[in-house]
Amino acid sequence: MHRFYCPDIATTLTLGEEDSKHCVKVLRMAEGDTIEVVDGNGNLYTCRITMAHPKRCAVEVLDRQVLPPHWGHRIVLGVAPTKNLDRIEWLVEKCVEMGVDRIIPLRCHNSERTVLKTERLRKIMVAAMKQSLKATLPQLDEMTPVAQVLAEPFDGTRCIAYCDEQLPREQRHTLAGVYQPGKDIMVLIGPEGDFSTDEVQTAVAGGFVPVTLGESRLRTETAGMMSVAAIHALDSKREV
DSSP states (O other), rough: OOOOOOOOHHHBBBOOHHHHHHHIIIOOTTTTTTEEEBBBBBBEEEEEEOOSSSSEEEEEEEEEOOOTTTTTTTEEEEEEEEHHHHHHHHHHHHHHHHHHHHHEOOOOOOSSOOOOOOHHHHHHHHHHHHHOOOOEEEEEOOEEEEEHHTTTTOOEEEEEOOTTSSOOGGEEEEEHHOOOOSSSSEEEEOOOOOHHHHHHHHHHHHHEEEEOSSOOOOOOOHHHHHHHHHHHHHHHHOOO
């Protein structure tokens, strides 16, 4: 069954213009056909098309299911956007597919990208949510200074991954060794030039746990995806 996204479907009973066009003109769906609609807040609606208009496709709701995130806790990824925009778009898409609650684009001392237009990223997130059969759209923050995130209260484990060789390597733990499966977690990934020494020291002083993601030097987007994948893998092991 084809799935669409409309955050206010329960009140408007009408798909947005873009989804209406895709439904009626591209997929050639007609009155009486059944579709699925998610609102991004964890609700999945089974709907019947009542007016197949290419700009405002109207529906009636036949059924509603609540589909909370399957991992059952908060996963927050803070990551400095890469200079190459395609890489951060790829990262956001894959993290939404795997499952994440919030993505924070970080502005750091060594950031090569300090401005980020989030409109396209949100569209990618919506597509990834639908493709992976989820009903909850993760929160996407605007570009945020890393100092602001370091000072933000968070009731869970907070980790910062870095490669800075000037800082004692023995201080770092593995992500698997720090993470408690099923518990809220925030992981920060720095820019291509890494976090500055001051940023790491401030994070550690504020309660962030310094972590390593292995012996290889990873690209920013690889480190971000690896972090989220590792969290889900550890959660799966707990459930066995």
